Amino acid sequence: MLVNNRHYETIWLKENNPEIVQAIDQRFLPFELVIEDIRTPEQMFSAIRDMHVRGAPLIGAAGALGMYLATIGRKTNAGYYADMASFLNSSRPTAVNLGFAVNRTLQAIIRGNTPEEKKKNALEEALKIIDAERENCRQIGLHGLTLIRKLSESKNNATVNILTHCNAGWLACIDYGTATAPIYFAHDLGIKLHVWVDETRPRNQGARLTAWELEQHGVPHTIIADNTGGHLMQAKMVDMVIVGSDRTAINGDVANKIGTYLKALAAFDNRIPFYVALPSSSIDWQLTNGLEQIPIEQRNADEIMKMEGLYNGSIISIDITSGKSPAANYAFDVTPSRLVTGLITERGICKARKEEILGLFPEKKPG
Ligand code: MRU
Numbered sequence: 419m420l421v422n423n424r425h426y427e428t429i430w431l432k433e434n435n436p437e438i439v440q441a442i443d444q445r446f447l448p449f450e451l452v453i454e455d456i457r458t459p460e461q462m463f464s465a466i467r468d469m470h471v472r473g474a475p476l477i478g479a480a481g482a483l484g485m486y487l488a489t490i491g492r493k494t495n496a497g498y499y500a501d502m503a504s505f506l507n508s509s510r511p512t513a514v515n516l517g518f519a520v521n522r523t524l525q526a527i528i529r530g531n532t533p534e535e536k537k538k539n540a541l542e543e544a545l546k547i548i549d550a551e552r553e554n555c556r557q558i559g560l561h562g563l564t565l566i567r568k569l570s571e572s573k574n575n576a577t578v579n580i581l582t583h584c585n586a587g588w589l590a591c592i593d594y595g596t597a598t599a600p601i602y603f604a605h606d607l608g609i610k611l612h613v614w615v616d617e618t619r620p621r622n623q624g625a626r627l628t629a630w631e632l633e634q635h636g637v638p639h640t641i642i643a644d645n646t647g648g649h650l651m652q653a654k655m656v657d658m659v660i661v662g663s664d665r666t667a668i669n670g671d672v673a674n675k676i677g678t679y680l681k682a683l684a685a686f687d688n689r690i691p692f693y694v695a696l697p698s699s700s701i702d703w704q705l706t707n708g709l710e711q712i713p714i715e716q717r718n719a720d721e722i723m724k725m726e727g728l729y730n731g732s733i734i735s736i737d738i739t740s741g742k743s744p745a746a747n748y749a750f751d752v753t754p755s756r757l758v759t760g761l762i763t764e765r766g767i768c769k770a771r772k773e774e775i776l777g778l779f780p781e782k783k784p785g
Pocket of ligand 1: 472473474475583584585586587590591595596597623661662663664674675676749
């Protein structure tokens with residue numbers, strides 16, 4: 419998508435040195451556009467864990483490229499690559515895209531007989547994953563567009579108000595985003611819309627990243643405190659909710675950024691459609707019950723007790739509590755399928771139910 423009218427994606431190989439991965443370091447947004455050079459799998463691990471790169475499809479791509487970095491200058495050593503895969507997989511637990519992409523790249527490495535072949539296979543696989551994720555988001559955008567268009571028609575072309583949570587935008591993916599792809603496509607077609615952007619405490623991905631993306635693309639939007647959504651829904655100021663997902667179980671339960679569940683409850687109570695946009699790489703085909711089985715990341719309590727912002731031109735962190743009380747930082751929650759109106763996938767829209775999900779992805783049917 420556009421940054422200062424120039425097209426960017428979130429991660430790529432350095433132009434004159436394909437042995438270096440470059441990525442937008444999202445910790446500096448929206449204040450500064452910083453591009454980071456990542457040269458080793460250890461550096462990739464830190465970039466994922468410390469959220470220089472974040473968002474489910476992007477951490478999958480980053481993990482795959484981390485495996486590619488592991489093949490650079492290496493002699494053949496089967497154990498080393500398996501260890502690197504476990505290491506990278508452990509950087510963040512909730513988004514299933516990470517394990518999916520890292521393990522696919524590991525298999526490609528194992529298929530190579532020589533160090534050169536392993537390196538070539540790893541890069542090809544990582545780039546395939548990246549291409550597929552870009553295309554998945556584009557397809558999600560086209561399918562989701564039909565929903566926004568219908569809403570717009572039902573309102574006689576009056577502004578469609580969409581609420582989103584966290585950042586399921588292009589910064590969380592390769593390009594377009596999941597939840598935001600339909601929004602960008604509708605906006606580009608001239609459909610009048612406005613986005614309510616949940617700030618998304620504690621890390622403020624909504625206020626810092628989604629708002630920045632939308633502003634760069636010229637999409638009308640308003641940042642709101644996380645607690646505002648319910649009120650706006652009661653006041654009929656929200657026509658639909660679209661969020662992303664970090665892991666969806668095959669029963670349709672959806673894990674996404676903490677606070678998503680409360681938005682789903684409020685949407686359900688107010689009969690507002692609640693859609694989840696996700697590529698199939700975010701579906702965990704092994705999990706039959708998301709509420710019981712999806713691992714929920716807990717992060718450092720400092721993210722709750724401190725707040726980051728710009729002061730005199732520098733990003734600083736300030737205490738917002740006495741520091742004497744404990745804090746708990748659950749990073750994700752699970753929205754049960756009964757609260758989800760539909761899943762927007764690259765193959766189309768379906769109910770958040772096993773039969774419908776498998777109807778779109780019949781090759782995943784067991785047996
Ligand atoms: O902790 P983050 O910033 O990686 O969490 C991101 C989200 O929860 C997004 O909604 C998600 O990855 C959706 S996929 C685009």
